[in-house]
Amino acid sequence: MRPDTVITLAIVAVALGAVVRRVLNQMRVARTRRADGTGCDSCGQG
Amino acid sequence: MNAPAAPARLGHDRPLRVAIIGNPNTGKTTLFNALTGLRQRVGNFAGVTVERVEGTFTLGDGRRVTILDLPGSYSLTAGSPDEQIALEVLLKRDASHWDPDVVLVVVDAVHLDRNLFLASQVCELGLPVVIALNQIDVAESHGIAIDIPELIHELGVPVIPTVASRGEGLDPLRNALFTAAVLPAPTARFAIDASAETSLARHQWIGEVVARTVTRRARSLDTPSDRVDAIALHRVGGPLLFLVIMALVFQAVFSWAAPLQDAIESLVLAIGHRVGEVLPDGDLRSLVVDGVFAGVGSVLVFLPQIAILFGFIGLLEQSGYMARAAFLMDGLMRRVGLHGKSFIPMLSGYACAVPGIMATRTIEDPKDRLATILVVPLMSCSARLPVYTLLIGTFIPALPLIPGLDLQGATMLLMYLLGTATALAIAALFRKTLLRGPVRPMILELPPYRWPAPQSLLVSVWQRCQVFLRRAGTVILSLSIVLWALATYPRAPEDATRTAEQQQEAQLAHSALGRFGKAIEPAVAPLGYDWKIGVSIVASFAAREVFVSTMGTIYGVGGEDDAALADRLRAETDASGAPVYTPLIAVGLMVFYVYALMCMSTIAVTVREAGGGRIGWRWATIQFVYMLALAYGTAWLVLVIGRVLGFH
Numbered sequence A: 001m002r003p004d005t006v007i008t009l010a011i012v013a014v015a016l017g018a019v020v021r022r023v024l025n026q027m028r029v030a031r032t033r034r035a036d037g038t039g040c041d042s043c044g045q046g
Numbered sequence B: 001m002n003a004p005a006a007p008a009r010l011g012h013d014r015p016l017r018v019a020i021i022g023n024p025n026t027g028k029t030t031l032f033n034a035l036t037g038l039r040q041r042v043g044n045f046a047g048v049t050v051e052r053v054e055g056t057f058t059l060g061d062g063r064r065v066t067i068l069d070l071p072g073s074y075s076l077t078a079g080s081p082d083e084q085i086a087l088e089v090l091l092k093r094d095a096s097h098w099d100p101d102v103v104l105v106v107v108d109a110v111h112l113d114r115n116l117f118l119a120s121q122v123c124e125l126g127l128p129v130v131i132a133l134n135q136i137d138v139a140e141s142h143g144i145a146i147d148i149p150e151l152i153h154e155l156g157v158p159v160i161p162t163v164a165s166r167g168e169g170l171d172p173l174r175n176a177l178f179t180a181a182v183l184p185a186p187t188a189r190f191a192i193d194a195s196a197e198t199s200l201a202r203h204q205w206i207g208e209v210v211a212r213t214v215t216r217r218a219r220s221l222d223t224p225s226d227r228v229d230a231i232a233l234h235r236v237g238g239p240l241l242f243l244v245i246m247a248l249v250f251q252a253v254f255s256w257a258a259p260l261q262d263a264i265e266s267l268v269l270a271i272g273h274r275v276g277e278v279l280p281d282g283d284l285r286s287l288v289v290d291g292v293f294a295g296v297g298s299v300l301v302f303l304p305q306i307a308i309l310f311g312f313i314g315l316l317e318q319s320g321y322m323a324r325a326a327f328l329m330d331g332l333m334r335r336v337g338l339h340g341k342s343f344i345p346m347l348s349g350y351a352c353a354v355p356g357i358m359a360t361r362t363i364e365d366p367k368d369r370l371a372t373i374l375v376v377p378l379m380s381c382s383a384r385l386p387v388y389t390l391l392i393g394t395f396i397p398a399l400p401l402i403p404g405l406d407l408q409g410a411t412m413l414l415m416y417l418l419g420t421a422t423a424l425a426i427a428a429l430f431r432k433t434l435l436r437g438p439v440r441p442m443i444l445e446l447p448p449y450r451w452p453a454p455q456s457l458l459v460s461v462w463q464r465c466q467v468f469l470r471r472a473g474t475v476i477l478s479l480s481i482v483l484w485a486l487a488t489y490p491r492a493p494e495d496a497t498r499t500a501e502q503q504q505e506a507q508l509a510h511s512a513l514g515r516f517g518k519a520i521e522p523a524v525a526p527l528g529y530d531w532k533i534g535v536s537i538v539a540s541f542a543a544r545e546v547f548v549s550t551m552g553t554i555y556g557v558g559g560e561d562d563a564a565l566a567d568r569l570r571a572e573t574d575a576s577g578a579p580v581y582t583p584l585i586a587v588g589l590m591v592f593y594v595y596a597l598m599c600m601s602t603i604a605v606t607v608r609e610a611g612g613g614r615i616g617w618r619w620a621t622i623q624f625v626y627m628l629a630l631a632y633g634t635a636w637l638v639l640v641i642g643r644v645l646g647f648h
Helices: A003-031 B028-036 B081-090 B109-122 B136-141 B148-155 B170-181 B196-213 B224-232 B237-255 B257-278 B283-300 B303-319 B321-335 B340-348 B353-362 B366-378 B382-395 B407-432 B454-488 B500-510 B512-527 B531-539 B546-558 B565-571 B583-595 B600-609 B613-644
Strands: B016-022 B053-058 B064-069 B102-108 B129-134 B144-146 B159-162 B214-216 B400-402
Touching (some): A003 B454, A003 B600, A003 B613, B016 B028, B016 B081, B016 B109, B028 B053, B028 B102, B028 B170, B102 B109, B102 B170, B109 B136, B129 B148, B129 B170, B148 B159, B148 B196, B159 B170, B196 B214, B237 B303, B237 B382, B237 B407, B257 B283, B257 B303, B283 B454, B283 B546, B303 B321, B303 B382, B321 B340, B321 B407, B340 B353, B340 B407, B353 B366, B353 B600, B366 B407, B366 B600, B366 B613, B382 B407, B382 B454, B382 B565, B400 B407, B407 B613, B500 B546, B512 B531, B512 B583, B531 B546, B546 B565, B583 B613, B600 B613
Parallel strands (some): B016 B064, B016 B102, B129 B159
Antiparallel strands (some): B144 B214
């Protein structure tokens, strides 16, 4: 496999991990009864 | 006599813990920001703080202070969820065991009589108390003189005059906090209960204190604020002025932002082009150019619009005009069955539905609160702005309508009004069906108009820009990369007979994204959308701006030149050569985005705030389904009616 393809796939894997983490984080927000943050989990507004 | 050993070490061994409390709109958050150097959101209306926010500062001699900003409250007999937060901390029943050493009560000097109700209750908790007599400058301009030594004598606690917005009185206040920590707590006069007898006795005592400490100079009833309000609150002139202001704001979003937007667009294209030249041909080059630059870059160009919109909103909030807008809306809100307090959450929804839904904690009645939660996402949030701006800027001509307003500005205004009007209509529906209950009036305080502090305004605009850039650098970046991968793999077999453009189209169709898009195309085809729009809508469930970045990535992968996204959309044709995007399709798509709940953060926070667990999920499902049905139905109607009227 070409080196640039390996780097590309690694970047895609990291990005995919970030997307999955975001989904899991939202699930955690939904499960929490009481807010402990300062606003929107994705944008920080609040 | 020496001071007790333990309190004297406060600030050195551990920070002095100070809880700030006060009536809504007394300047608590402004004082908190001035003391800590933090930048919590400030507004010239009640209900801005709905959660506990913590900050710290260090004095010149190294002593540290931790301050907790509590939500505004009129009394210690808490009614709404946000008032409950304040009460739990002061009664040391807070789950985090954040026990305050000193309570700082912020009192509005203009309305001393009303503010002393809460202040006197706090003085009876057995905790050391300091009172910040804030907005003393405004009180003086109203002809109100307060005998501070007499007030200290009456209340038995230190009273420090402050002007938080200008940072006046902060040093004496900081010293008073440490001094109060070693003083005995004030003695209790009344019991803290909600009984009518206690309240009456307390009000009588407050009246006597005010009579002994406050003198009022006769002043003209016709203040500048009164003169402005004669127009701003007029039955006909008020709503008209509100519409004119909003029209000017949205027109400015287009007219003022255009040169800056063009400059950012040129910069992004130039950097993308340059990077493309440096990187060798291959997957990595395509990822950077077609995925990152085409995806994230297509969203970044809307930064000027965000800055201008929030500059105006900040100006209207801090000047005190938004409180007038709330007053104008109150009658309408009550007619649809919503509590007047619902205005602030709905207003917050223009920035982001998540803080808007959290702001519903100021509403005591659960049914009022739930009805508001269900309609807040209909207010057009800032994440919709890139979608509207892309579609309006690309497909709606800038035809002048009236001086100062063209068709682009009017279309944007219409989208915001459509969301707001529908929110009110849907709220009325919920209040007459699932969430039936009595309508409660709201006591609304109209603050005097103030000149917004330029620094505070700039800070609030910069914060919104940071939020936007953070989203572009996190959620939009990672999704652009993932979508690029889905649009690139699996690879289509090379065919020498195809042109480069045909090969790229074949690649898109062969990719995982293309196959998924084709699979869902029948669902969006009745709305006049092709698979690329369908995929972009689905992807934007992560964040609405992702609609724009997905378009950027799809057309980046599928096109060979590095033209701006708007040019690519205009040039896109279907198999028959007809344009895919028309003004009618663009309007339908905008209406879809006005209504569709394409935001998983909003769903998550609705689940939590609507009660959590199965109940929370039930309400979140109702919200998602009704909004999707509304979006789909109206977008379809726009297309059908538009075609009947001869539009294409």
